[in-house]
Structures are given as C-alpha cells and as structure tokens.
Amino acid sequence: MKLMVKRLREGAVLPKRATEGSAGHDLYALLEEPVIVRPGGLVKIPTGLAISLPSSDYAAFVYARSGLAIKFGIAPSNCVGVIDSDYRGELIVGLTNHSAQPYTIQNGERIAQLIIAPVVLPEIEECDTLDETERGEGGFGSTGKM
Template identity: 60%
Template sequence: MIKRLSETAVLPARATGGSAGYDLCADIRSPVTILPGETQRLGSGIAIALPDPGYVALIFGRSGLGNKHGLTPANAVGVIDSDYRGELIIGLRNHSKEPYTVQPGERIAQLVVLPVHTPELCEVESLDETERGAGGFGSTGRGTLGGEKQ
C-alpha cells in the first residue's frame, strides 16, 4: 500500500516491464542544488506499508545519477522496515566535483521490495570449518572465474 503525503508527490512507478525497482521522485517545491561533497535529504512525498514482516523495501541509487553525476544515496542502501509508516526520505550525496541541481519531480532513487528472512540467532562456542575460513577482503584473489588467481 502507498499513501501520497502531498499533492505534488509522484507515485513510484516502474519505467519498463522488466524494471525491478520503482522510481522515487523528489517532492520538493523548488530546485535543490547539491554541492560537491555535500549531502541533502530530499522527501519523496510518499509513505508505504509493506504486506507483512516478511518483506523489506530497499532504496537504491539510480545508475544514471551515480555514473553521470556522482549522486548516490548517502547511506549506500536505505532499509525501510515493514513497520515504518513515515515519509520515504532520500539522502543524496554528491561525490562529483560539480554542483548538481535536483528538479521538482525528478527521479532520484529506486525502491525495490524483497522478501526478508529473520532466523533465530543461536550463540555457539565455535563455527564449522570451511575452505575459506576467516579469509576476508581480497582473500579469494583477483583472477577471473575459472582462471588462475592473479
């Protein structure tokens, strides 16, 4: 379910039949300029209700804004829990060296709804062993799939 919180809010929509995400638009009265290195919080003018606790809504960046203009969600991915009923706010960070002006109604992020699993956590004294073990960042090498590690 979705609720429009202002008369100017644009309801989220999928751009094509194959789109996984629903575009979220800036519900702002006038253009907002985001300076290099700056973060601005922009309202969407909408609130949602997910069907049940088995779902989560995730807010992702739009590839065009990120790749062409350096604008990405400030927290990388926004997590909207199933019991949240407030306005969806998107924090956009400008990673470029140029100011970017967001226009009213401009598509600024995308919303993806996914199932979520919340298993019971059980504390144990030890974990089972794997080939990788505790190997972390970069521990599997830079090689190509099926090729040798570099």
C-alpha cells in the same frame, strides 16, 4: 502482492517502473524549489509518499539510480536505505554528491529506486565454534584478483 502507497502532499508522484523488466520502482523528488547538492554534500529529498508493506516478511530498500550515480555521482548517502515493514512516515531519500561538480535536483526528478524484498529473520544462537570452510578466515580480497 500489493504495495499500499499514500500521497502525503499534492504533486507527489507514485513510484513507477521504467520498463517491464525493471526490478525497482523509481522514486521522484517532491520539492518546492530546486536543491543544489554540493560536492561531498548531503541532502534529504522528500518524496511526499508513505508506504505500507504487506507484512513483516518484507522490507523496502532504496537504491541508487544507476544513471544518476554513474553520470553525476549522486547516490544514497547510506548506500542502501532500509524501510522497515512497520514504518509509516514519509519516504525521504538522503543523497550524497560524490563528484567534484554541484548537481541540482529538480522537482519531479527521479532520484532513487525502491525495491521490495523478502526478509529472513533467523533465530540467533551463540556458539563456541563455526563449521570449517576452504576459505576459512581469509578476508576481503583473499581469493585473488580473478
């Protein structure tokens, strides 16, 4: 499979995998000047890139970079960004600062990771009953601590 990537502006960095075993391709900020993300703040960071997925059987997902999220509290504002197969606009990453300290994003900094995954589109059918399971209607945390 090939992911077609178009640079929209000079200086845009193509997505890269950090290691051979990396599931995601790092996305890089394309900024004219550094952006400060205040505690609890929201920012939109451009990448200068647009993509074309091979078909509607795939979608692209924007996930946090573990180090950025764990060390500095910087993670995607919507937890996981979904890029539909027919979207051709610029990839812009919304980020939130979950820490108590401001964080400055620099031009060229790795800000998120892009993962391509298959999409299953089920036919929706309304029903009056669902099959029974051992868990049943047990909610979040209903199966215990361990």
